[in-house]
Amino acid sequence: MSRLFPVIDLHAHWFPPSTLDILGRRAEAPRIGPQGEGLAIWRTGAGAGKGGAFPLGPQWYDVDARLAHLDAVEIAHQLVSWPTTLGVDAALPAEKTLDLWTQWNNDTSALVRRHPDRFSAVAALSTSDLAWSARELARGHEKLGLIGGVLPVNGFFSRASAEQFRPLFEVAQAHRSHIYLHTGFANPxxxxxxxxxxxxxxxxxxxxxxxxxxxxxxxxTLAFTDFLAAFPDVTLQIAMLGGSGLGALAAEQAEVSPRIQAGPLRQHFRQIWLDTGAAGSGTAAVAAAIRVLGSERVVFGSDYAPLPDIRPTLQRVRAATAHDPDSQNAVLSSNALGLLGRHDGLSERLLSHKDFTS
Known part of the structure; x- marks a missing residue:
């Protein structure tokens, strides 16, 4: 049996002060403002709900509260990303968002520098100005200590939409980026x-x-077309188990259907990992993804910040893997350690944390 390492969480979000300031100055959605005794963000489009207000508890912006919670639930490390779910990039043109992404990346880089054993991060990128995003992804790697970028999943809904990101992926290939696909729409x-x-x-x-x-x-798009063929050194993380396990089950049909004849699944998913973020944290969905793709293709993600408590998600993932300690270790720790360890200095930073050395 493999050694059981502490948990690494690859799906977590936060807002630095610059985000609260920039979105707090907006009069129309998407905007941040007071709601009751706290804060909320007002969104637009699908998933926003009536009124579009989503409460923002202190876990979004209070780093000390976050660290205390991570200690309480024994999470050794988090990968932090911008929450594309909120639809800011989809709702606004580049001239109204580039400063927001720039400041988020700068502030998140500072967070990583302050707590190198607890956090790593991917850059917030624009889908309304992909040339800017290509430059920002390079800056993230070369100047900020970030390991890739986050993009909204609907930008890859089809091969036609994915092709528009090819210049960005050329930069990602040069830097061996970790690209995270999270919930939401790209800019129109x-x-x-x-x-x-x-x-x-x-x-x-x-x-x-x-x-x-x-x-x-x-x-x-990513597993069953040749879009990724030109970018073999890019790793892809897809949130919510690729649609609550639906992506894995569709892949299984591709393997067994005589109409499709896709061949063995492992060759299609060699660059792709699915995480257990909120909509993909159900015990049955996690178990199905592991059964179809193998535990080496699944990583733990808590969706912390929208979800203020990591424990329920962690319990469901542990329940799904309780019968196989090696699979549990792979999902909760070793897969993420391998992904993060591809980037300079991250293995040493992670393994220097007290939970890995005790």
């Missing part, structure tokens, strides 16, 4: 995305169904 300048539907009835449930379809479609 990216053609080939699904429709951004806002429902009048049961919008929350319908959004969950649509979201699963969106993620599974991106899994299909």
């Amino acid at each position: 300048v990216i053609a080939g995305q699904p429709p951004n539907l806002v429902y009048e009835d049961n919008d929350a449930i319908r959004w969950v169904i649509d979201n699963g379809f969106h993620f599974a479609s991106a899994v299909t």
Whole structure:
């Protein structure tokens, strides 16, 4: 049996002071402002809900509170990313967002420098100005100590939409980037995305169904076309188990269906990992993804900040892997250690943490 390492969480978000300031100065959604005794962000588009307000507890911006929670639940390290779910990039043009992304990247780099054993991060990128994003991804690697970038999953809904990101992926290949695909729409300048539907009835449930379809479609684009062939050194992390496990189950059909004849799944997913973020944290979905793709393709993600307590997600993932300690270790720790360890100095930073050396 493998040694059981402490947990690494590859799906977590935060807001530095610059984000609260920049979005706090906006009068219209997307914006941040007071709600009751706390803060909220007002969103637009699918998934925003009536009124579009999403509460922001202190876990979003209070680093000391975050570290205390990580210690309490025994999380050794987090990968921090911008929450594309909030739809800021989809709603606003480049001239209204580039300063937001620049400052987020600068502040997140400072967070990583202050707590190198506890945090690593991927850069926030624009989908309305991909040339800027290519330069910013390079800056993230070369100047900021970031290990890749986060992009909204619907930018990869189809091969046609994915092709628009090719110049960005050329930079990612040069830097061996870790690209994280998270919930949400790219800016409308990216053609080939699904429709951004806002429902009048049961919008929350319908959004969950649509979201699963969106993620599974991106899994299909990346695993079953040759888009990634030119970028063999890029690693891809797809949130929510690629659509609550739907992406993995669709992949299984691709393997067994005589119509598709895709061949062994392992060759299609050699650059792709699925994380257990909120919509993909169900015990059955985690177990299904492991059964179809193997535990080496699944990584733990808590969706911390939108979810203020990591424990329920951690418990469900542990329940899904309780029968196999080696699989549990792979999902909760060793897969992430391998991914992060590809980048200069990260292995040493991680392994220097007290939970790895005790």
